Amino acid sequence: MGLDLLLASTPPADSGGGFDLLGIVLWPLKWAVELILVAWHWLLTVVGLPTASGVTWVLAIVGLVIVVRAAVFPLFVKQIKSQRKMMEIAPELKKVQEKYKGKRDQLSREAMSRETMALYKKHGTTPMSSCLPLLVQMPIFFALFSVLRDVGTHAKAGGGGVGMLTPELTKEFYDAKLLGTVSLHETLGDAWSGQNTPAIVLLVILVVLMIGSQFYTQLQIISKNLSPEAKTGQAYQMQKIMLYILPLGFIFSGVFFPLGVVVYWFVSNLWTMGQQFMVIREMPTPGSEAARAREERLARKGKAIAADGKVVPMAVYEAEQQRKLEEVERAKAETPKREQPMSKKRAKKKGSN
Amino acid sequence: MSALPSYAFGTARFRASDLLRSILILPRNAVLAFLVAYRSVISPLYGDVCRYYPSCSAYAVGAVQQHGALWGAVLSAWRILRCNPWSKGGVDDVRPHAHFRYELTPHGFVVPARKD
Numbered sequence: 001m002g003l004d005l006l007l008a009s010t011p012p013a014d015s016g017g018g019f020d021l022l023g024i025v026l027w028p029l030k031w032a033v034e035l036i037l038v039a040w041h042w043l044l045t046v047v048g049l050p051t052a053s054g055v056t057w058v059l060a061i062v063g064l065v066i067v068v069r070a071a072v073f074p075l076f077v078k079q080i081k082s083q084r085k086m087m088e089i090a091p092e093l094k095k096v097q098e099k100y101k102g103k104r105d106q107l108s109r110e111a112m113s114r115e116t117m118a119l120y121k122k123h124g125t126t127p128m129s130s131c132l133p134l135l136v137q138m139p140i141f142f143a144l145f146s147v148l149r150d151v152g153t154h155a156k157a158g159g160g161g162v163g164m165l166t167p168e169l170t171k172e173f174y175d176a177k178l179l180g181t182v183s184l185h186e187t188l189g190d191a192w193s194g195q196n197t198p199a200i201v202l203l204v205i206l207v208v209l210m211i212g213s214q215f216y217t218q219l220q221i222i223s224k225n226l227s228p229e230a231k232t233g234q235a236y237q238m239q240k241i242m243l244y245i246l247p248l249g250f251i252f253s254g255v256f257f258p259l260g261v262v263v264y265w266f267v268s269n270l271w272t273m274g275q276q277f278m279v280i281r282e283m284p285t286p287g288s289e290a291a292r293a294r295e296e297r298l299a300r301k302g303k304a305i306a307a308d309g310k311v312v313p314m315a316v317y318e319a320e321q322q323r324k325l326e327e328v329e330r331a332k333a334e335t336p337k338r339e340q341p342m343s344k345k346r347a348k349k350k351g352s353n
Numbered sequence: 354m355s356a357l358p359s360y361a362f363g364t365a366r367f368r369a370s371d372l373l374r375s376i377l378i379l380p381r382n383a384v385l386a387f388l389v390a391y392r393s394v395i396s397p398l399y400g401d402v403c404r405y406y407p408s409c410s411a412y413a414v415g416a417v418q419q420h421g422a423l424w425g426a427v428l429s430a431w432r433i434l435r436c437n438p439w440s441k442g443g444v445d446d447v448r449p450h451a452h453f454r455y456e457l458t459p460h461g462f463v464v465p466a467r468k469d
Contacts, residue, residue: 110358117404117405117443120442121441131409132434132438134402
């Protein structure tokens with residue numbers, strides 16, 4: 001998600017006159033964002049929070065994060081389930097990897113990718129999350145960004161948003177303040193020029209937390225949840241470099257984000273962090289450091305992971321291993337022993353004895 | 354970043370004498386320059402996410418080389434739409450242009466074919 005924010009931070013073009021394609025594409029999304037915000041705000045005031053308070057509006061933004069992330073959660077679960085299924089094709093996958101082991105030229109890599117992808121397709125499972133969701137998240141973020149930005153211009157003009165955000169609510173949103181002085185539409189730049197110390201402190205803390213959570217999540221993935229094969233690639237090196245370069249970009253963009261957007265981003269990052277923590281702990285990538293840690297944890301509790309990926313008591317696991325061993329031995333015993341070929345001459349000789 | 358398929362790069366080199374003939378393929382080379390930058394800077398951040406070989410960005414490179422900036426963009430957009438959580442993925446190559454008249458450089462840029 002972080003990257004989308006970086007792209008969104010470029011100053012929006014003035015939509016004065018002319019054909020506004022972006023505006024038309026964003027309109028339904030903005031409408032939905034406003035609906036969710038207003039719905040949460042209404043719910044929170046029903047519960048008893050003061051309607052014009054900054055806290056209420058911040059919580060409404062938190063609610064927006066919950067709705068958006070919960071909506072894409074089924075996709076996440078789907079991917080995890082698919083990862084479980086990966087265990088079944090692990091032997092075949094390993095065969096492909098063995099075949100191209102140590103071959104680093106472009107043609108070998110191409111052939112390996114082709115075979116791997118064909119294998120995934122054959123079994124109807126894939127560890128890849130697909131490209132479209134990455135692109136879909138961007139307009140959602142753009143929509144939020146422009147809703148929050150429009151609150152400022154609309155409140156000054158006395159107008160409302162594109163949908164549920166009425167002129168009164170827009171005004172209220174615009175006037176809502178945290179700690180008595182910090183508006184939700186305030187950016188670090190505004191706060192600096194306005195000499196608003198509480199706003200500067202709050203924004204700096206949030207931007208630091210936001211970057212910190214992003215960095216920590218990426219670090220966890222890179223250091224714990226990558227298989228040894230993934231760690232040999234060129235992409236891995238790049239990811240490691242970007243881990244340190246990207247936060248610098250976010251510091252820059254953090255200056256231009258209004259507080260509301262920073263809150264959205266931070267809470268969204270917290271959600272990602274929680275999800276990732278769960279994945280690393282309970283469904284790590286096979287072969288990664290996290291997977292080893294999980295096996296050790298399970299072993300301490302007297303449990304192990306069976307061939308189908310389910311957690312079973314150690315006794316059952318050992319029985320399974322024993323059975324497999326016996327099966328192999330039985331198969332060995334059953335196959336007829338290969339007889340040493342004998343020349344006709346020797347056979348005759350032997351027969352005459 | 355997944356590797357470019359072997360049909361997406363070549364051994365040709367740009368020659369200054371072809372400058373005039375290159376104007377026609379300037380749009381697709383501009384798009385290719387953007388794709389090369391995207392693939393080396395932004396793609397690695399996402400890691401391997403694509404369900405296809407070639408990956409969506411590598412497919413875009415091939416599509417723009419073969420079919421030009423406009424039709425290549427349309428093909429790429431359609432491919433990204435297909436690369437969704439419900440798709441099966443697999444191997445999905447760009448259909449080459451029936452009369453491809455250009456040559457490819459090692460980085461995948463398009464240059465006019467040499468007659469010799």
